[in-house]
Amino acid sequence: MNAAVVFGLCGAIAIGLGLYGLITNPQPLRKILAFNLLGSGAFLFFGVVARRGAAVGLGGDPVPQALVITGIVVAFAATALAVALLLRLFEMTGAATIRADTRSSPADDPEA
């Protein structure tokens, strides 16, 4: 067992957990959290590939590492956009749900 195997398995389980949360949790914010978890697991996979490509004195293959950095930026941009959409939805309807039929009554929201 080396670091790549341990954290590769860790990434696989994180992807599984994230996927489960993404499907089953009805709250959009929790879906965003689960999505981020899933993403970080996928990044760990790239880390494993990079680690196994360690050569010529480098700790890892720089190409997958650079891809992960790009991925982190894009994941953050997507998260920020999703959170902004969610907060706007909450502001307009007084509820944070993505189900169209069971929109809860905006009783305690003065703006709605």
Added chain:
Amino acid sequence: MTIASTYEVALAMIVLGLAAWIITAQKSFAAAGGFVAYGLLLPLVWVRLGGIDVALAEAAIGGGLSGVLLLGAAARLGTTETAVVAERPGVLVRLLASVLSAFIALSLAAVVLLLPDPGPTLAPAAVENSAATGLGNPVTNVLMAFRAMDTLLEKVVLLLALIGIWSLVPDRFWGGRPGMRHEADPRGVLAFLARLLPPLGIVIGLYVLWVGADHPGGAFQGGTILAAMWLLVMMAGLMDAPPISRRWLRLTLIAGPGIFLVVGLGGLWLGNAFLAYPSAYAKPLIVAIELAMTLTVAATLGLLMAGVPERRA
């Protein structure tokens, strides 16, 4: 099992425990708190995997900005939680979802165990060609030269996300200031921190940018630190968010990708290819792009965090 791999297994167990907590916690606020802790742990994993550049990015984004964004959203949405929890899917759906997730996790675990070790690598190619740019950090070389197109597009994605957020603004607030106006006691502890930390943070952010040429670091990591310092000053109420219609702000937002694009087109004009640097000027050009990029990243991330404009200028 050696002492080092015991440590790795322990770290992996804690990371997975937190991951399970993020998914199963009752309250979103507690789950977001778990995500912050998760984000603080991942850099340890990445250092162990030999990816210090990634560890820096993960520390700045995962442990810092993402956590603040999600905690803030969880707190604002706290009142809606009980209504939505009732929409939890039935047992059958949850069972199917867990079977599917377990299947995917197991397949991926098999892939990890079956992948060749040592695997194919581009590391020798990256090191061989590093003389072309004169930079010593292979990851920066990949980001700024060998795969420069990806980095250019990534910055465009950041801008698109910001445009997406701005397009949510109600008409009457167009061009206004994003987010709420923060207030704090000017003699309080938060204002104290917001006066003391940013000068240090700016130095560290620029340091991370500067060492990125030859050691782990770079424009994105440095820019994230600068964005965090800007946010701290705004959160302490010492400075308001700028109206999004300001010209200097718009110019800062496009400076990084703009200069990148101009240099790239220059490469085309000089007869090589799009984004090909003339080899005599590769290093100064890359450093110039990175400087502009750092400012752009700082401004873009800060505004992404600030959110939808909701006040008049």
Added chain:
Amino acid sequence: MTEFFTGALGFILAMFALGLVRVLRGPSDADRMMAAQLIGTGGIAALLLLGAVTGEQAAVDVALTIALLATFASIAMAKKGTSRLDGDRRDTMEGT
């Protein structure tokens, strides 16, 4: 020396795991914030030791970044999504 650092690293990580129990159990927000603070500090100590184990000097830069940014989450927790800190002015006038 490397073995000693790895051992210390494992020990601090174990403390870290125990601190997590407090984050997860709560009960109050203050307890969660404290545990988050402990995790930040423990993570920094672990990173510094890890840097010493692997001989990777840049690990200190990662620790520096975390030290700079770990406060943000605590401030966000304290602000609870509102524009001001509860009881701000009153507190400081009493000289805390």
Added chain:
Amino acid sequence: MSAAFNIMTIIAVSAGAFFFFAGTIGLLRFPDTLTRLHALTKADNLGLGFVVLGLLLQAPSIRDGLKLVAVWLLVLLAGATVSQLIARIARQDGASG
């Protein structure tokens, strides 16, 4: 000389680990929020302080040493601020938790 440094490093890092241990036990076992806060600050300031001190003796250059000290100072500053925020929240919650 190097052996003496190594021994001092071992003593300092062990002391740091002890304070992390004490802080964690306090965090788990102390009865209320404010006493737990007291335990936490020991882990923060002394635990990390001793670890930094130990590593300082092994630092290869002055620049690396300065960065280590900077990490510690930043954590001290953050710890002092966050402790205030925590104590304030604890008082609003009735300091019983």
